[in-house]
Amino acid sequence: MSTLQTALLVALLLAPWGPQSEPSLQRSSVDEIALSTLEDAASTLLSEAGLSGTISARVKSPESLADKARRKGMRPDDVLDRVGLRVQVDTVAECYAVFEQLHSRYSPIPGGQDDYIAHPKANGYQSLHTAVRTPVGVAEFQIRTPEMHAHAEHGGAAHASYKAAQSAQMSPA
Secondary structure, rough: OOOHHHHHHHHHHHHHOOOOOOHHHHHOOHHHHHHHHHHHHHHHHHOOOOOOOOOOOEEHHHHHHHHHHHHHOOOOOHOOOOEEEEEEOOHHHHHHHHHHHHHHHOEEEEEEEEEEOOOOOOOOOOOOOEEEEEOOEEEEEEEEEEHHHHHHHHOOOOOHHHHHHHHHOOOOO
């Protein structure tokens, strides 16, 4: 057993989840260890595939997790993107190569994949999404090119843009 696996097991055993707390809404050192482990694994995956790219990662905040679970009518433990990693590679072909490598390394969650490259959203958003079961839990990977990322972060698919559009649709004229 590696040092990292041992640390993860210790963190799981010592997690601050008592009978009064809701484990699915706690952000803990377990999440942070899982995130670090998955970032390292994604970096290794890119290297082994002979690809260069960037990896960013985040743990969904407890508030965001609860909001998404409520919005989708599910338990917080069933939200697949509690731990999320974004992998940016240079080309569309490399996006699909990373997707395939993830599926050969981890077990894909049935129904947890979306190909927004072949089928972009109406706002032009493009990315591959896959939720996979890893040794440290379920994680969602988003795989895209830098151009796709720029559009998602600053273009018509940016979070602020679609939130503003949603608000405009909801407010009475």
